[in-house]
Amino acid sequence: MTHEAWIIDAARTPRGIGKPDKGALAGIHPQRLLSTVLKALATRNSVHTVDIDDVVIGCNTQFGKQGLDLARMAALDAGFDPLVPGVTLDRFCGSGMSAAALAAMGVMSGTQRLVFAGGVESMSHTQTLPRGSLLMDSGNLSLRRKFPQPHQGVCADLIATLERIGRNELDTLALESQRRAHMAILEGRFSRSLVPVLSDDGKIALERDEYPRPQTTAEALAQLKPAFTAVLDKPLDDAGLTYGALLRQVYPNIRIEHVHTAGTSSGIVDGAAGVLIASAEYARAQGWKPRARIRAMTTVGGDPTLMLNAPVPAAKKALALAGLTVRDIDLFEVNEAFAVVPLKFMRDLDIDPAKVNVNGGAIALGHPIGATGAILIGTLLDELERRDRSIGLATMCTAGGMAPAMIIERI
Numbered sequence: 001m002t003h004e005a006w007i008i009d010a011a012r013t014p015r016g017i018g019k020p021d022k023g024a025l026a027g028i029h030p031q032r033l034l035s036t037v038l039k040a041l042a043t044r045n046s047v048h049t050v051d052i053d054d055v056v057i058g059c060n061t062q063f064g065k066q067g068l069d070l071a072r073m074a075a076l077d078a079g080f081d082p083l084v085p086g087v088t089l090d091r092f093c094g095s096g097m098s099a100a101a102l103a104a105m106g107v108m109s110g111t112q113r114l115v116f117a118g119g120v121e122s123m124s125h126t127q128t129l130p131r132g133s134l135l136m137d138s139g140n141l142s143l144r145r146k147f148p149q150p151h152q153g154v155c156a157d158l159i160a161t162l163e164r165i166g167r168n169e170l171d172t173l174a175l176e177s178q179r180r181a182h183m184a185i186l187e188g189r190f191s192r193s194l195v196p197v198l199s200d201d202g203k204i205a206l207e208r209d210e211y212p213r214p215q216t217t218a219e220a221l222a223q224l225k226p227a228f229t230a231v232l233d234k235p236l237d238d239a240g241l242t243y244g245a246l247l248r249q250v251y252p253n254i255r256i257e258h259v260h261t262a263g264t265s266s267g268i269v270d271g272a273a274g275v276l277i278a279s280a281e282y283a284r285a286q287g288w289k290p291r292a293r294i295r296a297m298t299t300v301g302g303d304p305t306l307m308l309n310a311p312v313p314a315a316k317k318a319l320a321l322a323g324l325t326v327r328d329i330d331l332f333e334v335n336e337a338f339a340v341v342p343l344k345f346m347r348d349l350d351i352d353p354a355k356v357n358v359n360g361g362a363i364a365l366g367h368p369i370g371a372t373g374a375i376l377i378g379t380l381l382d383e384l385e386r387r388d389r390s391i392g393l394a395t396m397c398t399a400g401g402m403a404p405a406m407i408i409e410r411i
Contacts, residue, residue, distance in 0.1 A: 097373025181360025297325025
């Protein structure tokens with residue numbers, strides 16, 4: 001018997017600029033970022049924490065302060081009953097969405113009834129870590145020969161080159177992302193999900209998104225230099241290996257048009273997000289009014305060299321699992337890792353841009369790697385409610401050439 005997985009609530013922190021010497025959240029431990037969200041969800045839904053079957057959290061860079069099962073430590077920091085377990089997973093940028101999917105699977109299988117899911121990333125912290133190898137293959141020469149994996153920004157430029165998506169299209173999308181995010185903030189569209197982060201002394205560290213740049217203009221975007229030109233031929237190891245050399249293993253004659261800039265790439269930020277998922281039976285017993293059900297979820301792999309193209313097949317697979325078509329979806333959230341990603345998504349699936357990232361995306365608001373997938377789910381749910389629409393789809397590219405996707409339906 002398959003059980004329904006209901007979304008009871010969703011919350012997130014504001015996103016702080018992810019620089020050690022600048023961001024408002026840079027001094028906040030990532031466990032505290034996450035526990036802030038967990039505690040808020042538990043408090044406002046009067047959760048009996050001893051009933052929580054698991055806390056499933058996504059985090060990309062699990063070193064230093066983000067290492068050693070951050071999910072369990074954050075649950076303890078949130079004041080949850082010590083009996084509550086936690087697990088931390090890594091699917092690169094898709095970690096937070098995959099955490100929510102894993103939580104839903106536990107509920108739908110009938111083995112769990114109440115799970116907290118979500119993600120966290122303190123990118124200001126990860127920038128202080130020794131980088132070691134910057135390659136996805138972690139120095140595995142055999143894998144490198146089979147599946148060269150360049151820098152994601154280089155991949156974005158390569159896809160734009162292959163798809164003939166020009167600089168003007170990218171800049172136009174970025175400008176619209178900033179405009180939409182600014183309007184969403186002015187109109188309080190994020191207020192239901194936002195939870196302020198406090199410092200250890202109890203003072204507010206951050207209560208609003210710190211990254212958006214509403215003053216952005218088309219002229220300013222046009223003046224920005226390409227961001228990944230130098231990255232292409234920068235030596236990555238003592239042998240002089242470059243991302244360009246990796247790329248030429250697969251595309252020996254390609255001439256990349258470097259079109260992505262800092263203005264058309266996702267922002268580096270700190271943040272955390274959570275989704276409270278329960279079985280219908282447990283939710284009814286608590287007297288909870290569910291906000292949505294999870295209709296379908298999936299993850300697909302794609303070309304690891306191009307790396308960013310899997311959202312389209314992921315969306316197609318999720319739609320097939322749900323028995324839906326693109327036309328049945330009221331709103332889409334497609335992570336703006338780079339501007340080319342949502343542009344290609346809309347073009348390939350023939351989707352009206354007015355339905356995609358209607359409150360802006362990661363270009364304007366930032367992309368806290370492990371948390372973004374959970375943020376997208378909450379943002380999608382809030383906007384479906386605000387517009388009184390029914391069905392939404394969220395998806396995102398990840399490093400390694402993968403993409404999770406999830407379809408939710410309001411109850």
